[in-house]
Each structure stands twice: as structure tokens, then as C-alpha cells.
Amino acid sequence: MSAPAPPAPAAPPPPKKDTLTIVFDGKPIEVPPGINLIEAAKLAGIEIPHFCFHPRLSVVGQCRMCLVEIEGIPKIQAACTTPIKDGLAVKTTTQKVRESRAANMEFLLINHPLDCPICDQAGECKLQDNAFGYGEQRSRYDERKRQYAGYDRTAIGPHVVADMTRCIQCTRCIRFCQEIAGTGELTFLDRGGRTLVWTHDGKPLANDWSACAADVCPVGALTTKEFRFRRRVWDLKKTPSVCPGCNIGCNISIEDRDSVVYRFLPRLNPAVNDYWLCDYGRFLSESLNAREISKATVREGSDVRDAIVPAAVERIASEIRSTIETDGPSAIFFLGSAHLSNEENFLLRKIADHIGCGNRDVVVDRSRVRRMKSKTEWIEGDHAGANYAGARDMGLSPGPGGHGLTDVLEGRWIPQIVVVADASFAAAADDAEKVGRLRGARFLAVAARTANSLTRAADVVLPAASLAQKEGSFTNVQGRVQWFQRAFLPPPPARAHWELLLLLGVALGWGDRNWTPAAVRTQIREEVEGYDEVTEQELAGGGLMKKGLFVSTGAV
Template sequence: MPTVTIDDRIVEVPAGTNLIEAGQRVGIQIPHYCWHPRLSVVGQCRMCMVEIEGMPKLQTACSTQVVKDGMVVRTKTPAVLEAQRAIMEFLLINHPLDCPICDQAGECALQDYGFKHGQAFSRFRYEEKRTYPEKERVPLGPHVLLNMNRCIHCTRCVRFTQEISGTGEIGFFQRGARKEIGVFPGRPLDNPLSANVVDICPVGALTSTRFRFAERVWYLDKKPSLCTGCDVGCNVTIEHRRGRIRRYKPRLNPEVNDHWLCDFGRTTAERYDELPRLLAPRIRKDGTERAVSWREALDTTTQRLRARSNEGPLAFLGSGFLSSEEAFLLAALADAVDSPHRAIWVDSGPARRIPNPRGWIEGRDAAPNRRGAELAGLVPGKGGIDASELLVGDAAARCSFLFVADSDFGRAAHDPKVVERLRGAQFLVVMGWADTPLARVADIALPVATHAEREGTFVNVEGRLQRFSPAFPPPSQVREALSVLGELLARFRPELAGRSIAEVFADMAAQRPAFSGRRWEAIPATGTVLESIARVAPAAEG
């Protein structure tokens, strides 16, 4: 591989690597607006000008590739710094001074580079600025608003719709100083990946209709996690303030979702605001419900499990929203009471597709972890009751005890007919974060954390095992499902009391062949493929 020297730092890179990427490898940030690692190179903003030894003029770093040994690059010479100042002055000539009311403030490349590479005064008269009257709040589609006065013509959004989504709704119109972006007549920006243009816009020209004026970004805490909208397993950053999720943003993972996130995935956290929260353990008796302590709730649950009534089977219904570790403990609890009746229910959803460098990944489950839950043991044993028999048939009415491990496992948890069928069990325990119609008819309701408040692993459609971590703690009377299931299981197998998630994962790896050889601490940031169920992603079309 050729070597290049950038500001006296030597780095070896693959042939064809551009200078921006080469600089990033040695911690040198070359400023840029139009360049993006997944979009074609246009060299449009001219912000990335650098000096290359042996070349008479400054060159754009984004379009200059390292092809042979010995290239010497300077990014801080007087000529380069003057060029950067000139470009910043040019970009700010017509830009409105509205940072205090702009949603991009605090994460704006124009602000950042203005402080770092610009100058503190303008030589341009304010009243002569170019403006776009009546184009400050133009809806390009259901998720994106355009403020044309803020646009710096980097064309990232245009190239995204042409090269990534393949839909081509956005284009350039007019010429010269009056140039503007917009959508073509009759073609709104409504493709499934449309909100990504907001993420890649370096300024405040494109804003999200959902996040607009919702929160100042410097108040947000940001934690890595996984999307729960489908079984693709997109990597996201949860951005919240004091435990209230404000938005999901895509987190780079080239093996899964790359830089992107679908519009549906961005909305999945909204259910945490839309549904009422289950905040304390609750027991219903003789038609009256009352809040109880965790000890009383778990003691009563244990008594019913130990009873092993001859009046019917003990059944356990899981969910694709359970982590693999939670599913493993639920299956172990079923084993502890000698019950083969354990299964999960996952709604089928419309296909969700996300591009990455290998092509596309397509998911069809409306939950993130059906495969992980099944591999962890949540499948019916010999003669066991399956999920459809509980939800569609009359199997619940034959059960002396039914444990539903997720109060919001799917649409059925809100369907009065299904709720009535499940309520037909002699004794019904429902665990979950949401106070759904199903939770409200349960004999015992156990409040547990959302996925943003707990840790665990999911297995996506390709068989990739990925970890997620808590973004914030749950409410005071709410516990993690792993803790609840672990305590119930320890009442039958005392040697398993107080197991950490790493220890539970180790037990699962020892007992479930699909997880064999994996260690909790060794799961990489991009995940690891469980070869036994991996399949090739569909190739990109076009």
C-alpha cells in the first residue's frame, strides 16, 4: 500500500484512498461540506483545499487520491488557511444570521468551521443578501422541511436520493446565484429513507418535521443502542433528555445499516410516549387491583408456579422484543416447572430495507429478536402449546397458569378478542413496560424496563448477534426483566441467584449451540454472525 505524509504524519493507506480519509486515519480533520464517504465526489464546496508538494495550485482533498508512495500534503500553510477563510466568507455572504432559532445550532458544520476557519467580520452589506422569499418552511415531504435561505448548495441531498435511495426526488433548479434545490413536480420526498437527508445536511437547510423545535441538541444525552422497529437490527444513537427520548439517529455500522436509518425506525420510540407506563407491581383480586411490593408479587407468582395444578398446563408466551438473555431465562423457568409450553409471538410487518456497502438488508418481522429468542430456547417442546394456539385458539382457557413476558408483544396485546382469550387462563401473569389492555386484566402485572433502560443482545435477520446498553435508568419501582426472571428462576434453582448478564450469557453459550464459543465481553461493536443461521443479504438492485 502507498504511504502519504500529511502534516509530517506518515500513514499507509490502500491505493485510491482520498486525502480526507487518509487524514482521518492519523487524526487530521480536513474541513469539508460536500464530501460524504458513501456519496460520489463532486468537489463542490472547495473547503477541503490542501497543498500538495510538486503541484503548483491547491487541490481538493476529496477528489485527490493516494495512488503512489511519497505524496506530501500540507493542510495548514498560509495559502490553505487563506483559501479556507475565503470559502467561509463566500458561504456566509448570503447565509442568514439565525443560529438562535435554527434547529441545526449546536451540530452545524457551518458554525463549527465558521469559528475555526472563518473571520469575525463580514465585508458584505446585510441588505444586499440574496434571499428566497416564502421558501423558509417548504415541506419537501412528510418528514422533511426546507429552508432555502440556509442552503450552501453542497448537493448531498441530491446525490443521496439519486445514489442511495435510488428515488431521485430532489434536484437543482435555476442557475448561478439563484440556484436552489427542490423536489420535482408531483414527486414529494416520501421514500422510506427520506429523513436521512436531514442527517447528512451539513447546515440547517433541511430539518426534521418530528424533531423541529423539540429540543436544543446540547441538552441531549446520547447513548448507542439498536432499533427495535424490525429484525434488520439497525444501529442507532438514542438521544434523550432526562429519560425522555427525543430522537433516534443512525449510528455507523457498515455491516448492517451503514450510515442510514429508515423513516419508520425513527418513529419507533414514540410508542414510549403514546402508551401508558406500568410503574409498580400490581395484583388483581376479586375485580379489584392494588399496587403491591415486588416481594409480594413474586411470592404470589412463585406459589402459583409451584402449585402445578392438575386443572391445566403452565404456559409461557415470549416476545420478539425480549433480549436473547431474557428469552433464555424464560425458557429456563419453563424447564424448572417441567413445562414444554413456551413460544413467542412476532407480528409480520411490511418489508423494511436498508442499504449498506454489501447491498441491502431486508427485514419482515415487526420485532428485533425473534431469531435470538428462538435460539435461546423459546420454542415449544414435545407436545407443547405454540403461540397461535394461545392467541387464536382456545389453548389459554385450558391453562392453569399463563405467563406473558411482554405486555406489548404486538397488535394482539391491544385486541379485545385476544385479550379475552388470554384472560381465559386460570391465572394470568403479565410482565412488561406498557400498561396495555392485556396488563390491565392480569392477575399480576410486573413492570419492567424498556429496551432503552436495559442491556442485552438481539440477533438480526442475517444472524448477527449485537449488544445494546441502557441509555438511562428505569423509574424507581421498575426492574429489568433479566432481574425479575432471574429471581423467579432462583426460587427453583437457588444456585442461579444474583447472576449478572455476562454470567447469563455464558450459561446460554454453554447450553445453546447457536451461541457456543461466544463471550459477552468479546462481542464486537459491529456484532458477530452466528454462522448456524446466517444467510446472504439480498443484492442491491439497479
């Protein structure tokens, strides 16, 4: 008798897929696991309207706007709370879905004022958009709408104004304060049809990121004191930039109209600030409109005279040339700034190199240390200027045998000439003792936009641009190099710091007047360690970590 045949080997398990297939309205698409149906639909180019879902907040299924049909489930489902699985077939355009959305909109609008023309959220309101996209043309509701006397147009903190007649109880603001800020100031008060969102025990909404509650509010129930009713949002132009408030380097949109900056909004970068901004950085927007130095001035004896910019630059160059002849280049001191771009600090260091001067430095200012939540972790800033790391990378530290800023401020060395590339640097610019030390030089030149003790003490003052008026790159505390673009031109004769520095370089026999920040970045790539892979495309795409640095915050 022959031995029984060995059992057939088990079929190998099907290979594990990295993606899931979801069929939207008959069209299959591959999506990564771990997202919900709203996000999956977005990848397929399909919009599922929603209010309460936010990609970084817990899912609560509160608003019922995201209703869809799912094959095999008899009742209509909320897309935000439905876990995705392979093969799920979803319908987003059936009559049942359309009627459910319209009914939900009618329900939400029962108590919502129908006065978009006088609401400051108009133009960026999800309720307005979804009413247009998914609601009915007419309301069947004739009764009086709910009023919230005492809870309308009322400040609930230093920055946020609440108007509960507009609230749709989506809880995004409550979840932001609990889950991101971790401070939990907001809660629901009262019950049923009288429910409203307010602060616990009337304590203010005053966490460091409080205005983000207004960002996440999909309607006009929370707005910021600083921006509300100043401009219609569709009138504003958005320019990608980087917050000047600290060296976390949060990504912002500068929003301006007719060369006036009206607000900063967060610009999504999951590796840095995700969807958020701190209040301090956000409300620096207004400071960009200040202009106190509007022309070049040159001191002649006890007189301060107006001058054209090239003549004022030539005056600085001639002082440098004559000092080199009498005392050598080591009698000159160049001070860069963490508020200037990589390109500008690079140009300043190259000018110092060109004349053979190793005395250069940058102000260290740890006066405002901030924190910001990226998608995956908290980032700690350690400098009040956006580009401290970049200024150091560009070579603004004393060269061999050279002097630094503390040598000057502590009286160990008195230079003949001090060139301050950005006079708006921290408290030192208004500290009489520190200004006195810098003024100890025979000749003091500064570039500035706002006046301070240093500009008043200077022999030559050059009118310089604001962040909104120039382009360049900053390197943040993580080592991420990020691009900021120009929103509008500086008012003549003010010029970007890099243009003023190029004028000075050319007057001293170095550089090319036609260089642009992009041309300077080409040189940085060739000369500065770690910057060789920071291409223009990488900068435009959200920034790149300098080579050799550990990327700890996940890809953008």
C-alpha cells in the same frame, strides 16, 4: 570463438504493496487503496475540512472547502476529487491553503444567516464548526442577504422541514435520494444566485428513509419536524443501542436528557445499517417515553389492587406451584417475545425448563417488513420484533410434546396458567379474540409498560422497563448478535424484564437474584449453540455473527 553470454535475467518486479504511502505535511503514512485524500488524512489524524464529501455518496467536488496543496501541481486542489497514488506529498497547513479555506468560508457566509444561536443545527453544524476552525473573525459583507420567501421553514415531506436560507448547495441530500433511497425526490430549482434545493413538482420527500436527508445535510437547511427546537444537541446524552423496529437491528444512539428520549440517530455499522435509519424506526424514539403501567397490580375477585413487585411475583409463583401440584407443569404456558433481549428470553426458557414445562413460544409478527442498505447490500427484515431469531435461539419454541401459541389462539389447548413476559406484543395484544383465548386460562400474568387489552385482562401485571431503561443483546436477521446499553434507570418500581424474570425464577427455586445480563450471557455462551464466541468485547465492538453463519455483509 566462445558463445555470447546469455542475457542477464530481468530484475523481478517489485512486490505489489497492499498499501500506498502518502506524505501529509512531511509525515509519511500507509493507507489502503481506494480511499480519497480526505479519508487518508483522517487516518493520519489530520482533518481536511469539507461539506459536500460523504463516504457513501458519489464525489462531486461541489463545495471547494477541502482545498490542499500537492507537490508537483501548481494550483491548489480539491482533496475529495484527487485520486491517491503512492508517494503523493500533500500540504494541508500552508498559508495558501489557509487563505483558500478562509476565502471559501467568506464566500459561503455571504448569503448564510449569521444567527447560529437561533438555528436548531447549532452544535452539530459543519458550517459553524468550519467557520470557527478555518474562517475569518469578521465579515466584509454589508449588503442584504439573499432571502427565499416561501422556501424557508417549510415542510417538504412528512418528516423533513427545509429552510433554504441556510442551504450551501452541497447536494448531499439530492445524492442521498438518488443514490441510496433510489427515489430522487430532490433537485436544484432556479439558477445562479437563486439556486435552491426542493422537491420535483412539489411532490413530497416521502421515501422510507427521508430523515436521512436531514442527517446528511451539513447545515440547518434540512431538519426533522419531530426533533427541531425541542432540545439543544449538546444537552443530550448518547447511548449505544439497537432499533426496536424490526429484526434488521439497525445500530442507533438513543439521545436523552433527564430520562426523556428525544431522538434516535443512526450509529455507524457498515455491516448493518451503515449511516442510515428508516423513518419508521427512527421515530419510534418518542414511544420509549410512554409509561402507562407504573406499578404492580393483582386481581382479587372483581377488585384490582396495587401491590409491591415482590408480592406480585410471589403471587405468580404460588399459582405456578399449586398448578404443578394439581395438574402438573404441562398445564402452564410461557410466552416470550421478539421485543425482549436474548438474556430475557433465555431466563424465561430456563424457568420453563426448571419446572419441566415444554409449552413455550414467541409471537410471530411479520406485519412490518423493512429494508435497509448496509455498506455493500440491501438487507431485508422479516419480523416486526428486533429479536425474533434470538428468541428462537434461546429455546422459545414448544419442547417435545409441548404446545405453542397457535394451539392456544386456535382453541386446541387451554392452559391453566399463561405467563406473558412482554405484553406489548404486536396487534395480538389488542385483538379481542386472541386476548380472549389467552384469558381462557385460569390465571394470566403479564409484564408491560403500556396498557392494552391484554394487561386489562390479566390477573397480575408487573411494571416493566423500556428499551432505553435496560441492557441486553438482540440477534438480527443476519444472525449478528448486538448489544444495547441502558440509557437511564426505569422509574421505580418498574424493573427490567430480566430482573422480573430473575425474581420469578428465584421464587420458584432457580437462579440467583444477583445475576446481571452479563452473567446471563456467560450461561448463554455455555449452553446455546452458536453463541460461544460472542464475547463482551465482540458485543461492544459492533456485534458478531453467530458461529457457523456465513458473513455476507463484510467486516465492520
